[in-house]
């Protein structure tokens with residue numbers, strides 16, 4: 185098996201209808217410029233419109249690279265703890281067992297497909313959502329499942345993970361926004377002081 189280089193990204197900033205905002209479009213362009221410096225083999229995106237559009241924009245900076253949908257990148261809640269941390273009880277309120285099972289299936293399909301070495305060395309961009317990125321990071325660190333809840337990421341922030349044969353995954357970058365100017369960083373978070 186050969187190394188898979190994964191670049192996991194939350195799509196650009198979107199409005200309440202799920203469409204990229206002007207800021208989200210610009211973030212996507214800047215992400216495309218950054219990724220153009222890498223030997224990208226494929227761009228995979230979630231079926232949801234905000235991820236589709238972000239991937240289309242990124243693809244404009246990567247001539248000849250296939251941009252395709254992957255159902256595994258759909259937004260989902262990857263894991264619902266049996267023992268709920270009190271601070272998260274409101275978040276999961278009304279979330280039933282069937283929905284939890286559905287999310288777990290997608291989460292497993294995500295790691296089964298992408299979080300492993302590849303047949304030949306490959307560099308793949310995944311344009312997805314905050315929770316799937318958190319789940320990939322949690323998985324790479326072999327952290328307890330509940331720890332996905334402590335991971336958040338910004339729009340078009342870059343998370344890079346390498347999967348080498350016979351080794352634990354290597355986290356190279358998490359939530360890196362260095363391709364974005366200050367005014368386009370830290371979108372996708374709740375209100376509060378930012379570093």
Ligand SMILES: O=C(O)[C@@H](CO)OP(=O)(O)O
Nearest residue numbers: 194259312313314315316
């Ligand atoms: O709603 C959110 O907070 C996240 C969940 O993954 O979705 P998105 O990244 O599409 O904003």
